[in-house]
Structure formats: C-alpha cells, structure tokens
Amino acid sequence: MRSGTVALIGRTNVGKSTFLNAALGEPLAIVSPKPQTTRDALLGVVHRPSAQLAFLDTPGLHRPKTELGRRMNAAAREAARAADVLLLVTDVARLERARPAKPAPGAARSPTSLIDPEDLALLETLPSDKPLVVALNKVDLVRDKRRLLPLLEQLAAVRPSAALVPVSFLEPASVERVLAVLTEWLPEAPAAFDEDTLTDRPTSFFVREYIREQVLLGAQREVPHAVAVSLDRFEQGARLTRISATLHVEKVGQRKILVGTGGERIKHIGTAARARIEALLGHQVHLELFVRVTPEWRELPRQLAELGYSEAGPSRATTEPEAILAPQEQEPE
Ligand SMILES: Nc1nc2c(ncn2[C@@H]2O[C@H](COP(=O)(O)OP(=O)(O)OP(=O)(O)O)[C@@H](O)[C@H]2O)c(=O)[nH]1
Numbered sequence: 387m388r389s390g391t392v393a394l395i396g397r398t399n400v401g402k403s404t405f406l407n408a409a410l411g412e413p414l415a416i417v418s419p420k421p422q423t424t425r426d427a428l429l430g431v432v433h434r435p436s437a438q439l440a441f442l443d444t445p446g447l448h449r450p451k452t453e454l455g456r457r458m459n460a461a462a463r464e465a466a467r468a469a470d471v472l473l474l475v476t477d478v479a480r481l482e483r484a485r486p487a488k489p490a491p492g493a494a495r496s497p498t499s500l501i502d503p504e505d506l507a508l509l510e511t512l513p514s515d516k517p518l519v520v521a522l523n524k525v526d527l528v529r530d531k532r533r534l535l536p537l538l539e540q541l542a543a544v545r546p547s548a549a550l551v552p553v554s555f556l557e558p559a560s561v562e563r564v565l566a567v568l569t570e571w572l573p574e575a576p577a578a579f580d581e582d583t584l585t586d587r588p589t590s591f592f593v594r595e596y597i598r599e600q601v602l603l604g605a606q607r608e609v610p611h612a613v614a615v616s617l618d619r620f621e622q623g624a625r626l627t628r629i630s631a632t633l634h635v636e637k638v639g640q641r642k643i644l645v646g647t648g649g650e651r652i653k654h655i656g657t658a659a660r661a662r663i664e665a666l667l668g669h670q671v672h673l674e675l676f677v678r679v680t681p682e683w684r685e686l687p688r689q690l691a692e693l694g695y696s697e698a699g700p701s702r703a704t705t706e707p708e709a710i711l712a713p714q715e716q717e718p719e
C-alpha cells in the first residue's frame with residue numbers, strides 16, 4: 387500500500403481545484419475562471435485499491451495586496467512544507483500567445499525563457515528535498531503541441547529530477563496519468579484515512595464556499611474578491627435544511643453591485659447556490675442571503691479570524707476542523 391500527502395500548488399487559475407475534483411470524482415472544491423478562487427487549503431482524499439492520496443489543494447500563489455492574500459500564500463507554503471510529494475500545476479495556454487522576443491541588434495542569441503517568471507520563482511523556492519511532479523495543464527489550448535518541447539527542456543534544466551507531465555485536466559485520462567505518477571513517489575505506508583473519508587471540513591464550510599462560488603460566477607471585477615460569507619443560521623434537518631448567510635463586502639458600492647437592480651443579482655446568486663447546496667445535502671434547502679458592509683475585513687486580523695481565514699497553521703489534515711470553523715456555527719445574536 388502506498389499512502390501519503392500531496393500538496394497541490396501553483397499560480398492562481400491554473401487548474402489545481404479542477405484536478406482535485408476530477409481525482410475525487412466529486413465537485414468538492416469550488417472552481418471558477420476568476421483568479422484567487424481558492425482561499426483555504428482543502429483536504430481531499432483519493433482512495434485506490436493499492437494507494438491512498440491525501441491532496442491538499444491550496445490558494446494560488448500570487449503577489450498579495452491584502453492581509454487575506456498574505457495568509458492565502460502562507461497556507462500554500464505551509465502545505466508544501468508538510469507534504470510528502472509536491473504537484474506543481476502550471477498553465478501552458480500562454481505558449482499559444484508567446485512569440486519569441488526579437489534579440490536586440492548585435493546581441494548574442496540566447497533562448498527566450500518560456501517558463502512563466504512566477505513559476506520559475508516558485509520552482510526555485512519549493513522544498514528541494516521532496517519529489518516534484520509538474521503538470522503542464524491546459525494543453526488542449528495549445529494547437530501546435532511541438533511548442534511544448536522547448537518548455538519541457540527548460541523545466542528539466544531547472545529541476546532535473548522532476549517528473550514533467552503535459553495534461554488537460556478536462557480529460558479523465560490526464561487525471562489518471564498524474565495519479566499514477568504521484569503514486570510511484572508516495573511512501574510505502576498504511577492508509578491514514580478511513581476508506582469513506584473524503585475531506586475533513588464540516589458541511590458548513592462547503593455551504594459558505596458554494597455561496598461564494600456563485601458570487602465568483604455571477605459578479606464582475608473586484609466584487610467577488612471583496613466578498614466573504616458567514617453563516618447566521620444552519621439548521622440541518624432530515625428533509626429540509628434552513629440556512630441564513632451574510633455576504634460581507636468592504637464598500638457600499640460593492641453592496642449595491644452585489645444586490646443588483648431590484649435585488650435581481652443576489653436573488654440569482656441565491657437560487658444557484660441553493661441548487662448546489664441541495665445537491666451536497668441530498669435534500670431541500672431554504673436559503674436566505676443578506677449583504678452587509680464590513681469595512682476592511684481583508685486587512686483586519688479579528689475580522690479575518692471571524693470570517694474563518696485564520697493564520698496558516700499546521701496542515702488541515704492534522705487540525706481539528708470544528709475548532710477552526712466554530713465561529714461560523716454560532717447562532718445570530
Ligand atoms: N481549457 C482548459 N481549462 C481548464 C483546464 N483545467 C482547468 N481549466 C479552467 O481553468 C479555470 C481555473 O480553474 P481552477 O481549478 O479554479 O484553478 P485553480 O488553480 O484552482 O485557481 P485558484 O483557486 O484561483 O488558485 C477554470 O475556468 C477551469 O475550468 C484545462 O485543462 N483546459
């Protein structure tokens with residue numbers, strides 16, 4: 387039996403959460419075309435007859451502009467530090483756009499680096515003592531696959547021991563290939579989780595995430611990034627669950643945009659989120675949403691903690707999940 391932890395790391399929007407969901411066979415993590423979709427490290431356990439892979443999906447590494455952003459980066463770094471194996475995901479769609487830069491007249495010809503500068507910085511700072519698999523994702527967007535070869539060569543020069551796998555995580559075969567490569571690197575060990583364990587997060591975490599997912603899909607520009615969700619009421623029944631949630635924004639203008647003309651946008655977000663939560667719980671859901679201005683919540687440690695964005699601590703796999711999320715479970719005053 388091979389068993390261990392795999393940290394899913396990379397820039398934002400490269401397809402880390404898409405991979406996690408495909409590997410689990412469940413749309414557990416939220417996915418969107420917008421950057422900074424994932425905000426918390428999320429455990430997802432993949433069970434195979436001879437292997438157990440405990441993935442930690444992480445927020446995309448980026449240049450942080452807020453305290454929330456700094457905490458997101460710290461969560462990703464911590465996951466990389468704690469894992470047995472690293473899966474670095476990168477997006478090769480830029481190869482379609484990249485044109486080799488013209489050398490200045492008289493300058494010596496040097497091969498243009500095709501590695502994204504942020505990936506290069508990441509490769510240089512990742513723990514070098516751990517097995518590394520690099521998934522070059524979104525190859526479906528590269529028409530001429532020969533364009534991948536110089537990139538593969540350059541990556542091999544930076545980390546010669548890394549396994550390089552061109553993939554499209556929209557294709558199940560790619561996901562299986564990456565799982566097979568990762569499994570080879572995992573230590574021989576007994577399974578660490580029961581065979582029915584999917585994650586360690588409580589249902590309330592996913593309720594908040596699935597509401598935020600609809601904000602990411604339904605609101606534009608900076609608004610989704612300024613939204614956090616807290617639960618005021620979460621009464622889980624056998625056939626009906628009643629939920630009241632508050633969407634926190636930072637400014638009055640964002641509140642107006644999120645509510646929309648005549649409340650149309652927030653209504654649409656509520657309807658879509660309700661369907662997603664009903665699929666999760668397997669029964670009817672009554673969902674009520676409120677929008678509130680909580681100035682500077684992305685900067686203030688106390689607000690961040692109240693909204694569930696604690697400082698990066700030990701990996702979620704070893705932390706008591708209910709303790710992390712306790713503030714959201716409380717009844718409204
Ligand atoms: N064309 C194409 N799109 C993909 C592929 N994999 C993922 N995507 C899309 O890329 C976007 C971002 O995917 P996510 O899985 O949310 O990316 P992420 O790396 O988790 O992003 P963060 O959570 O922001 O760090 C989504 O719109 C996905 O549908 C792929 O192989 N091909």
Ligand SMILES: [Mg+2]
Nearest residue numbers: 402403423424
């Ligand atoms: Mg993600």
